[in-house]
Amino acid sequence: DAGVTQSPTHLIKTRGQQVTLRCSPKSGHDTVSWYQQALGQGPQFIFQYYEEEERQRGNFPDRFSGHQFPNYSSELNVNALLLGDSALYLCASSRRALYGYTFGSGTRLTVV
Amino acid sequence: AQTVTQSQPEMSVQEAETVTLSCTYDTSESDYYLFWYKQPPSRQMILVIRQEAYKQQNATENRFSVNFQKAAKSFSLKISDSQLGDAAMYFCAYRSANPGTASKLTFGTGTRLQVTL
Numbered sequence: 001d002a003g004v005t006q007s008p009t010h011l012i013k014t015r016g017q018q019v020t021l022r023c024s025p026k027s028g029h030d031t032v033s034w035y036q037q038a039l040g041q042g043p044q045f046i047f048q049y050y051e052e053e054e055r056q057r058g059n060f061p062d063r064f065s066g067h068q069f070p071n072y073s074s075e076l077n078v079n080a081l082l083l084g085d086s087a088l089y090l091c092a093s094s095r096r097a098l099y100g101y102t103f104g105s106g107t108r109l110t111v112v
Numbered sequence: 113a114q115t116v117t118q119s120q121p122e123m124s125v126q127e128a129e130t131v132t133l134s135c136t137y138d139t140s141e142s143d144y145y146l147f148w149y150k151q152p153p154s155r156q157m158i159l160v161i162r163q164e165a166y167k168q169q170n171a172t173e174n175r176f177s178v179n180f181q182k183a184a185k186s187f188s189l190k191i192s193d194s195q196l197g198d199a200a201m202y203f204c205a206y207r208s209a210n211p212g213t214a215s216k217l218t219f220g221t222g223t224r225l226q227v228t229l
Contacts, residue, residue: 033216042116042203042219043157056216088155092217101217103149103157 004029004093004104012110013081019109021076025093026102032074033101034066037088046089049074050096078109086111114139114206118220125194126228132179133189133223135204143209146180147217148189152200160202163187165209191225199227 005024013019025032031050035043045058049068068074072093078085088108092101115138125131137146148160163171163180170178175195179188191198204220 035217040221042205042221043217045216045218048216058216090155090157092157100159100162105154105156108155 004091004102006089006091006104006107008107009105010108010110012112015081015083015111017081018077018079019081021078021089021091021107021109023074023076023091023093023104025072025074025091029093029095029102030072031094031096032068032072033092033094034074034076035090035092036060037090037106039087043090046076081111083111085109114141114144114208114218116204116206116218116220118204118223120223121221122224122226124226124228125191125198127194127196129194130190130192131194131225133191133202133204133225135187135189135220137185137187137204137206139185139206139208141208141210145207145209146178146187147205147207148176148178148187149203149205149219150198150200151203151222157203161189194227196227196229199225201225 007022033048034046037043047057048055052068063079065077088106090106091104094101117136144165146163149157161173175192177190201222203222205217
C-alpha cells in the first residue's frame, strides 16, 4: 500500500521564479494538506484541499496556490519566489478531514 | 488561535533509559486531539501517539506513553527503554475536533532527541 508520494525530492530555484510541487495521497485518502517547514521550526499549515476545493487556508500570501485533481492528487504552486520561501514542503493526506494524517517525505525547496 | 509550546530544544538519553519530552498548549476548545510526531532524518513525519481530549486515560503505544493533564494543558511524552532508532526530532501537535472549523495540525517547534550508548 503506497503511502504519500511527493515530487521532486529536492529543487533549487532562483528568486522571482515559479515552482510547482506535487503530491499523491495514500490510497483511500481524499483530503490533502500542505505544510511549510522552515529549518529548525515546526511545520506551518498552508492550506487543505477536499473535493477539489480549497477548504481551509493558513496565514500565507496569495503567491501560494494549489489544486486538487479528480484522482485526489494535489499541486502546490508558489509564484514570485522569495529567499524566505526556502523550506521543506510537506504533504499530508487523510480520509476526510477528521481522521489521521499520513505525511510524505517532503520536497526540499532552496531559493537562491 | 491555538498554540503549542515545546520548551526543550534538545534532550539526550542513554540507551535503555527513560526520557520525557514536554509540551504545553493553549486552546479555548474542550474537544480536540493531541499528537506526538517523530521526524527522523528521512524527513517523513511519523505518528507516534495520539490522545483524544475527552478520554481521561493516558494513551500508550508500546514503549511510548503520554501524561495528559487537560486542566494544566500539558501533554508530555515518555519514551521507555530508549533505543538508538528513537533519535529524531519530536513534534507535539494539536488539532481541533470540531468538523466545522480547522482540522489543520498546529505544531510546536520540536525537541531534538539524542540517544547515546
